[in-house]
Amino acid sequence: MSLLPVAEAQARLFALARPLPAETVAVGAAVGRWLADDVAALRDQPWTDLSAMDGYAVRAAEHPGPWRIVGESAAGSATLSPLAPGDACRIFTGAPVPPGADSILIQENAAVDGDRLTASADPLPAARHVRRHASDFACGAPLLRRGSRLGPAQIALAVLGGRGELPVGRRPRVALLSTGNELVPPGAPMPPGALPSSNAPMLAAMLAGLPCELTDLGIIPDDLDAMVAAFESAAQADIIVSTGGASVGDHDLVRPAFAKAGGALDFWKIRMRPGKPLMAGTLGDALFLGLPGNPVSAFVTGTLFMAPLVRHLGGAANPLPPTADAILASPLPATGDRDDYLRAWRGADGVVSVTSQDSAATAAMAMADCLILRPAASPPASPGDRVAILPLT
Numbered sequence: 136m137s138l139l140p141v142a143e144a145q146a147r148l149f150a151l152a153r154p155l156p157a158e159t160v161a162v163g164a165a166v167g168r169w170l171a172d173d174v175a176a177l178r179d180q181p182w183t184d185l186s187a188m189d190g191y192a193v194r195a196a197e198h199p200g201p202w203r204i205v206g207e208s209a210a211g212s213a214t215l216s217p218l219a220p221g222d223a224c225r226i227f228t229g230a231p232v233p234p235g236a237d238s239i240l241i242q243e244n245a246a247v248d249g250d251r252l253t254a255s256a257d258p259l260p261a262a263r264h265v266r267r268h269a270s271d272f273a274c275g276a277p278l279l280r281r282g283s284r285l286g287p288a289q290i291a292l293a294v295l296g297g298r299g300e301l302p303v304g305r306r307p308r309v310a311l312l313s314t315g316n317e318l319v320p321p322g323a324p325m326p327p328g329a330l331p332s333s334n335a336p337m338l339a340a341m342l343a344g345l346p347c348e349l350t351d352l353g354i355i356p357d358d359l360d361a362m363v364a365a366f367e368s369a370a371q372a373d374i375i376v377s378t379g380g381a382s383v384g385d386h387d388l389v390r391p392a393f394a395k396a397g398g399a400l401d402f403w404k405i406r407m408r409p410g411k412p413l414m415a416g417t418l419g420d421a422l423f424l425g426l427p428g429n430p431v432s433a434f435v436t437g438t439l440f441m442a443p444l445v446r447h448l449g450g451a452a453n454p455l456p457p458t459a460d461a462i463l464a465s466p467l468p469a470t471g472d473r474d475d476y477l478r479a480w481r482g483a484d485g486v487v488s489v490t491s492q493d494s495a496a497t498a499a500m501a502m503a504d505c506l507i508l509r510p511a512a513s514p515p516a517s518p519g520d521r522v523a524i525l526p527l528t
Contacts, residue, residue: 138406141439141474145455147402148415148440152422154450155305155373162294165285168303168346169450174279177297179269184232188264191245191252192224192236195261199254204247208233223252232265239264272296282452304450308348310372310421311335312365314379314389315428318354333497334378334426334433341437345445362392370396370419373448376441379428389425390414398423406511408473410436422448430497435476435506438525458508461486461524467516470509478503479524486524504528 139147157171186192186208193202202223208215210229218224218235226232226239241264244256272278278296279289285301293301318332319325335351342349350372355365357380369375380389393400396418403414403425409432414425424441426433438456446454464485467477478489478500486507489499508523509516516522 138404138411138473139402140406144402144405144413144415145440145443148422148424148444149447149454151401151415151417152373152448155307155448157302157450158305159300159302161300162290162298165293165301165303166287166290167344168285168306169446169452170279170281170283170285171302171304171450173277173281174293174296174298174301176272176274176276176278179274180271180295181266181268183268185266186226186228186230186232186239186264187266188239188241189227190239190241190243190264192218192226192232193238193240193252193259194218194220194236195238195259195263197221198240198259200252202252204250204252206233237261237265280452282450284451304448306346306348307373307445307448308371309342309350309374309376309445310369311338311349311351312362312369312375312377313354314357314362314377315354316357318379320354333430334428337430337434338376338378338426338437338441341434341442342445345442346449347445357388359388359392359395362388363396366393366396366398366418370421372421374441374444375418375421375423376426376437377424378426378433380425393418393423393425405436406473407435407439408471408475410439410476411473413440415440431478431500434500438506438527439476456525458523458525460521461505461507463507463516463520463522464518466518467507467509467522469515470511470513472511474511475507475509475513476525477507477509479507480504481524485518486522 202221204225205222207225208230209227212231215233218233224233238259238261240254240259244254246253246255278292313332313335317330319329321331332354339349352365355362377389380387398416398418400416404411405413410427412427413436416423426436443454462485464482465487479486480503489502504527506525
């Protein structure tokens with residue numbers, strides 16, 4: 136089986152399943168999720184001309200006055216009498232501008248004597264400090280597109296558009312399996328030969344900022360029947376993610392266990408470093424990702440495949456992590472026959488590759504705030520060269 140390019144593997148992974156069905160939720164429950172349909176405005180914003188400042192609503196052509204102050208408009212006022220020529224209305228920020236007025240004389244430029252108002256500063260153009268009716272958006276205008284993620288600004292826009300509920304993709308259900316006789320739970324006693332199970336907590340942390348329902352099925356020993364049972368118990372999830380046992384050693388039982396449980400493998404082995412042994416397929420209606428066991432390999436493949444798959448099933452229009460350009464601050468050697476994803480950090484002079492790129496070097500991984508993307512067969516790179524990076528923070 137030849138090594139699959141990363142982009143092709145990602146495309147094949149997404150092709151295995153469409154985004155999950157939509158559900159309608161209150162706007163407060165929609166934060167962080169992806170819209171399942173376009174959203175249009177149900178009202179005008181502003182609903183009428185509103186004042187952008189505290190001051191006086193007047194006719195600009197009558198500047199510099201005098202005017203007679205005949206009323207007051209505050210935020211929440213519904214109906215106002217039209218202003219007659221020569222009249223002014225005391226007004227506050229966010230309040231409706233009365234009919235007949237076309238500008239706001241701010242209070243810093245106003246001189247008031249009883250009910251008599253005059254201007255004490257520069258000429259006043261029409262529409263000064265007025266937020267025009269429907270200048271933000273009009274009823275029926277498109278506000279948010281399907282597949283866009285709902286952050287605080289998008290929630291505010293939807294609510295101002297008259298929405299109390301929003302259609303969003305269902306939260307994917309993710310089941311995590313950690314495989315290996317050597318693994319013990321975090322913080323447990325450490326007998327000789329044991330290793331703390333770090334991948335599941337790391338992947339759970341990676342998914343913490345995404346809208347999904349996570350179940351950790353614990354540590355599965357290197358036993359074929361135990362792994363088959365674990366896969367069968369996880370088959371109700373939308374995504375099954377295993378770590379470890381994805382290579383070709385005598386104790387790497389994930390692939391045969393997956394097949395025995397009824398799974399169909401779609402691809403295995405990616406043209407990337409680290410993360411070559413990644414595998415993917417389907418088990419009933421569930422999607423399966425078999426990540427390598429080395430923590431750095433699991434981290435990189437989780438970033439490039441697991442998190443994007445959650446975004447895809449959740450309805451994201453752009454599920455892949457964004458890349459950026461950066462200036463290299465330290466030299467890099469030529470690459471071999473696989474794409475390299477180098478852990479690096481961004482400094483004042485550019486990006487610097489961390490000292491150790493070993494797939495088990497977690498201390499170096501924890502220093503990184505980005506990955507440098509180096510295609511296969513790239514020549515050596517020097518400080519000052521431009522490189523593509525994938526920000527991690």
